[in-house]
Amino acid sequence: MASRTLPDDRGRFGDFGGRFVPETLMTALGELERAFAEAQADASFREELDGLLHNYAGRPTPLYFAENLSRKLSGAGADEPPSLRIYLKREDLAHTGAHKINNALGQGLLARRLGKRRIIAETGAGQHGVATATVCAMLGLECIVYMGAVDVQRQALNVFRMKLLGAEVRVVESGSRTLKDAINEAIRDWVTNVTTTHYLLGSAVGPHPYPLMVREFQSVIGSEAREQLLAAEGRLPDYALACVGGGSNAIGLFHPFYDDESVRFIGVEAAGEGLSTGRRAASLSAGRPGVLHGAYSYLLQDEAGQVEETHSISAGLDYPGVGPELSFYKESGRAQFAAVTDDEALDGFRLLSETEGIIPALEPAHALAYLAKLAPDIAKDSLVLVCLSGRGDKDMETVAQALGVDLV
Amino acid sequence: MSGSDTSPGRIEQTFARARDDGRLAFIAYLTAGYPEPDATPALVEALIAGGVDALELGIPFSDPLADGPTIQRSTFQALQGGMTAARCLELVRELRNKGVVIPIILMTYYNPILAYGQDRFIQDAAAAGMDGLIGIDLPPEEAEELAAQCRANSVDLIPLLAPTSTDERIGLAVRQASGFVYCVSVAGVTGARKALPSELWGLLQRVRRQTELPLAVGFGISRREHVEALQGQADAAIVGSAIIDVIEESPRAEREAKVKEYVEVLTGRRKARN
Ligand SMILES: Cc1ncc(COP(=O)(O)O)c(C=O)c1O
Numbered sequence: 024m025a026s027r028t029l030p031d032d033r034g035r036f037g038d039f040g041g042r043f044v045p046e047t048l049m050t051a052l053g054e055l056e057r058a059f060a061e062a063q064a065d066a067s068f069r070e071e072l073d074g075l076l077h078n079y080a081g082r083p084t085p086l087y088f089a090e091n092l093s094r095k096l097s098g099a100g101a102d103e104p105p106s107l108r109i110y111l112k113r114e115d116l117a118h119t120g121a122h123k124i125n126n127a128l129g130q131g132l133l134a135r136r137l138g139k140r141r142i143i144a145e146t147g148a149g150q151h152g153v154a155t156a157t158v159c160a161m162l163g164l165e166c167i168v169y170m171g172a173v174d175v176q177r178q179a180l181n182v183f184r185m186k187l188l189g190a191e192v193r194v195v196e197s198g199s200r201t202l203k204d205a206i207n208e209a210i211r212d213w214v215t216n217v218t219t220t221h222y223l224l225g226s227a228v229g230p231h232p233y234p235l236m237v238r239e240f241q242s243v244i245g246s247e248a249r250e251q252l253l254a255a256e257g258r259l260p261d262y263a264l265a266c267v268g269g270g271s272n273a274i275g276l277f278h279p280f281y282d283d284e285s286v287r288f289i290g291v292e293a294a295g296e297g298l299s300t301g302r303r304a305a306s307l308s309a310g311r312p313g314v315l316h317g318a319y320s321y322l323l324q325d326e327a328g329q330v331e332e333t334h335s336i337s338a339g340l341d342y343p344g345v346g347p348e349l350s351f352y353k354e355s356g357r358a359q360f361a362a363v364t365d366d367e368a369l370d371g372f373r374l375l376s377e378t379e380g381i382i383p384a385l386e387p388a389h390a391l392a393y394l395a396k397l398a399p400d401i402a403k404d405s406l407v408l409v410c411l412s413g414r415g416d417k418d419m420e421t422v423a424q425a426l427g428v429d430l431v
Numbered sequence: 432m433s434g435s436d437t438s439p440g441r442i443e444q445t446f447a448r449a450r451d452d453g454r455l456a457f458i459a460y461l462t463a464g465y466p467e468p469d470a471t472p473a474l475v476e477a478l479i480a481g482g483v484d485a486l487e488l489g490i491p492f493s494d495p496l497a498d499g500p501t502i503q504r505s506t507f508q509a510l511q512g513g514m515t516a517a518r519c520l521e522l523v524r525e526l527r528n529k530g531v532v533i534p535i536i537l538m539t540y541y542n543p544i545l546a547y548g549q550d551r552f553i554q555d556a557a558a559a560g561m562d563g564l565i566g567i568d569l570p571p572e573e574a575e576e577l578a579a580q581c582r583a584n585s586v587d588l589i590p591l592l593a594p595t596s597t598d599e600r601i602g603l604a605v606r607q608a609s610g611f612v613y614c615v616s617v618a619g620v621t622g623a624r625k626a627l628p629s630e631l632w633g634l635l636q637r638v639r640r641q642t643e644l645p646l647a648v649g650f651g652i653s654r655r656e657h658v659e660a661l662q663g664q665a666d667a668a669i670v671g672s673a674i675i676d677v678i679e680e681s682p683r684a685e686r687e688a689k690v691k692e693y694v695e696v697l698t699g700r701r702k703a704r705n
Binding site: 043197211 | 492493494495496497498499503507510515516517540541542543544545546547567568569570572573590591592593594595596597600604618619620
């Protein structure tokens, strides 16, 4: 099996990845690739980033043993020890409430190094937009966030947060008016302003070097969790689970365990109203390889190669593509992928809220929902690590609506 | 230099003829199947009557990330009408059957070709009468296989170069190219603009230093004065969004007449009415 030295110098993970972009961006991508390599080799960059991750973002985030959830999913009684031990990596406790801040800080510092003071970003759930706006406020950079009109409506709270942080939010009305179209619009901006602007892409997608760079900035999730779990349990997990939108929290969790072959990776996608309904967002489960947003990777598309409109109750998973490295993990069998519906995700959302007093974001609620389905088939005494990629505050309106509750 | 056979291709002949006439060649872009699925042949006829030397036909893609609002709109409308890469090849065949002899260049994002099957697409398109291909999101690094397939089928693979392209990248692109080189006038998306950007002239000089291939300039061209400014600096002007704008603004019954008139103004056959 190819190793963790990927991607190769063409930005390929096996067949996946690459750099399928208009010529105008090619020089900037080359510069970014070089700047990232130099920054990684520069101890002072690492030091500054680690300092901010610690003092500003609140890292390391806790690794929490979810005993009640473990007991519930193992079907154990109140006094019995659970046969499953579930640990949650608490990215919801990072500053701004999701893992997105890890990548935003890394790329923000990199942009400053490149001398680019204008930052653009796309956002779906608004978490990446908020993280980017936060970092820009702190570093004194101009910030413009593209967001689809549908998402602006369902994540209104995050739109307000971005504005409070001094960012300009540009509403995207084209196409499906969700994350995919926000990325299209951000790329159009970048093509136009490439010499002054850094595109702070929020997931492990896009042209090389983004999938590599975002993975490296998010690998802090898995590296910390590995150390914390070894300290708590003296062994590695049997399963690592994460939700998959573009794939940044999943690859960030998985990658540091890549060589630990006993650790099974499970990525959970959004089945929306059902995989066979066409109203879904599960590229790895229901798509086939194609090119969107600069990379060759699994993609929801029709026979003619037109990208399909997607649906998920979770704005952060509502995307027809996925990062190329996860496509490679699928093809090589290193990871398995599953998908859960909107309704199942809502069950997962309530399950964690009620058993542990932790309200998850709808995105990681997908991973929890799948864990609940999987639990009966998991061997006794298994150790399970779940990335709790974000908290649920942003989803209150969506969930209330789905449950038929009137908030006012 | 059209592929492996020795007879010059349509694209090469067209540029040679324009050069002999001491004028700029004129290339017009249409989104295939816009505004209606069957609208293209009559619009092509109008373009040719107006003096167009070559046709660039866009295969619509759901995510046109290098295009401005005008071509985005035409793309979505064409997709709604059911246009696909396969139907676009039928359209090329239909144009050839109707006696269209000017070069036809297909312009597309990569995914529709991938979905069709890259090798089969080039073979079928060449058989249908396509002379050249432009991949909008296909820089030379990612186009090697496609370039070989194009050469094998005597199809010109036309690279895009931009003001941000380094000399090294220009070299890479022209080594793979045949037919002509598409010089993007500005760092930006497609769309009509008021003036030609100053960075264009430096780009043309830098590309000229590395190739004998004709240089065509596109993105933003919408006025006769733009075309005149290119005279002596480049070999062809490419106009896209501005033609789509004319189609969009014209009543249906006058559409072809307006397009012909507009092209006549751009090519200098007709004086602009102000
Ligand atoms: C909390 C949370 N988790 C997960 C995601 C999905 O992104 P990714 O797959 O890149 O981790 C998002 C995206 O907005 C998010 O906000």
